[in-house]
Amino acid sequence: MTLAGPFSFVLAQDPPIDAELIKKAQAIHERVIILDSHVDIAVANFTGERNYTERLDNQFNLPKMFDGGVSAVFLVVYVGQTTEARDPDAFKRSGYERAYGAAIEKFEAIHRLTKELAPDKIELALTSDDVRRIKAKGKKAALIGVENGYPIGEEIGRVKEFFDRGGRYLSLSHNGHSQLSDSNTGERDGWKWNGLSPLGKQVIAEMNKVGLMIDVSHPSKASMMQTLELSKAPIIASHSAVRALCDVSRNMDDEQLLALKKSGGVMQVVAYSGFIKMPKPDSSERMAALATLRREFNLPEPPPRGQRGNMRLALAQLTAERREEFENKLAVIDKEYPGDPPASVKDLIDHIDYAVKLIGLDHVGITSDFDGGGGITGWNDASETFNVTLELVRRGYTEEQIGKLWGGNLLRVMDEVQRIASELRKTE
Numbered sequence: 103m104t105l106a107g108p109f110s111f112v113l114a115q116d117p118p119i120d121a122e123l124i125k126k127a128q129a130i131h132e133r134v135i136i137l138d139s140h141v142d143i144a145v146a147n148f149t150g151e152r153n154y155t156e157r158l159d160n161q162f163n164l165p166k167m168f169d170g171g172v173s174a175v176f177l178v179v180y181v182g183q184t185t186e187a188r189d190p191d192a193f194k195r196s197g198y199e200r201a202y203g204a205a206i207e208k209f210e211a212i213h214r215l216t217k218e219l220a221p222d223k224i225e226l227a228l229t230s231d232d233v234r235r236i237k238a239k240g241k242k243a244a245l246i247g248v249e250n251g252y253p254i255g256e257e258i259g260r261v262k263e264f265f266d267r268g269g270r271y272l273s274l275s276h277n278g279h280s281q282l283s284d285s286n287t288g289e290r291d292g293w294k295w296n297g298l299s300p301l302g303k304q305v306i307a308e309m310n311k312v313g314l315m316i317d318v319s320h321p322s323k324a325s326m327m328q329t330l331e332l333s334k335a336p337i338i339a340s341h342s343a344v345r346a347l348c349d350v351s352r353n354m355d356d357e358q359l360l361a362l363k364k365s366g367g368v369m370q371v372v373a374y375s376g377f378i379k380m381p382k383p384d385s386s387e388r389m390a391a392l393a394t395l396r397r398e399f400n401l402p403e404p405p406p407r408g409q410r411g412n413m414r415l416a417l418a419q420l421t422a423e424r425r426e427e428f429e430n431k432l433a434v435i436d437k438e439y440p441g442d443p444p445a446s447v448k449d450l451i452d453h454i455d456y457a458v459k460l461i462g463l464d465h466v467g468i469t470s471d472f473d474g475g476g477g478i479t480g481w482n483d484a485s486e487t488f489n490v491t492l493e494l495v496r497r498g499y500t501e502e503q504i505g506k507l508w509g510g511n512l513l514r515v516m517d518e519v520q521r522i523a524s525e526l527r528k529t530e
């Protein structure tokens with residue numbers, strides 16, 4: 103059901119919500135800063151021929167951001183983690199230089215979007231004041247997050263360089279251990295550092311001094327706990343969920359959440375189906391039918407739970423014709439042997455409710471992880487963002503609380519981290 107209004111949103115609520123509640127939610131959605139803290143980008147979508155000013159069929163782009171009433175977005179400079187088994191020079195100078203080059207390409211692409219491709223629509227924000235000023239002008243704010251410290255290599259000076267290029271948070275690892283920190287994937291693969299490496303500890307001190315937020319969404323629990331011991335500033339999880347509700351290594355258990363709160367930080371609850379809902383296993387008939395379908399279209403096995411990437415990437419390789427054929431056959435299987443439905447906005451808000459109850463409203467936020475595996479029923483691209491606000495209103499959250507969840511808390515931490523940095527530099 104599509105409703106008229108400032109945002110062309112699709113209602114994903116069951117049972118239907120009354121018109122008064124929708125009106126109230128729309129007014130709140132327009133007034134507060136709606137900030138999504140983690141959205142992936144592809145460098146290929148920043149060219150003159152193809153870019154995010156168009157309604158591309160991915161989950162994030164400017165038309166969808168305008169439709170969904172999203173005020174600000176952290177675009178992510180993501181560099182994948184390689185291993186010595188895959189690249190023998192992974193942790194040598196040449197390996198680090200390749201990663202650094204990939205990171206710089208993404209920084210430059212984002213600057214190209216705000217400076218050349220769409221300066222009339224989107225502007226780079228470096229402070230929370232920037233975000234408020236840009237929203238007041240009716241434009242969108244782009245912020246930059248860095249996912250994986252691997253491209254820092256062994257050059258601590260790059261922490262400041264990434265900040266100067268506009269980066270405002272950085273995670274010390276992604277999936278797979280880096281030279282700086284263990285990753286959550288160590289729960290399956292074993293540990294390299296038992297937390298932070300000696301170099302990782304130096305990088306944390308440098309991040310505090312520079313004013314770059316430390317993101318612990320991908321590093322291991324031990325790494326996070328050691329980070330909290332060392333960091334002089336609050337830390338964040340830019341895209342994670344509650345482990346008590348969904349037991350995957352990317353999520354935060356209660357001990358982690360309470361420690362995060364103590365630091366004054368914030369966890370941005372992520373709309374990633376595999377992290378917010380434990381699916382019931384498929385029936386053997388459904389599994390067999392899906393395996394046959396995958397073989398027919400030469401598609402890989404689905405990745406293990408909690409791992410980055412999904413079938414979407416493999417499907418993108420198919421021609422439009424083959425893709426349609428695949429979708430039709432999948433629809434037949436879904437009808438005949440239905441699987442457990444994917445996560446919805448309700449599951450997402452269940453995680454928010456849990457975290458708010460455990461650590462308080464000031465330490466919780468929201469993010470999509472669009473184009474990086476995120477997306478759930480009701481919030482499957484930026485144009486559907488209003489559904490999240492609507493469900494928050496339906497559950498009784500006030501405008502002030504919704505403003506904090508939708509970016510206010512994260513911007514508070516961003517300011518605090520920069521304030522502490524300038525104090526640290528003064529005392530030096």
Ligand SMILES: [Zn+2]
Binds near residue numbers: 249320341474
């Ligand atoms: Zn991620």
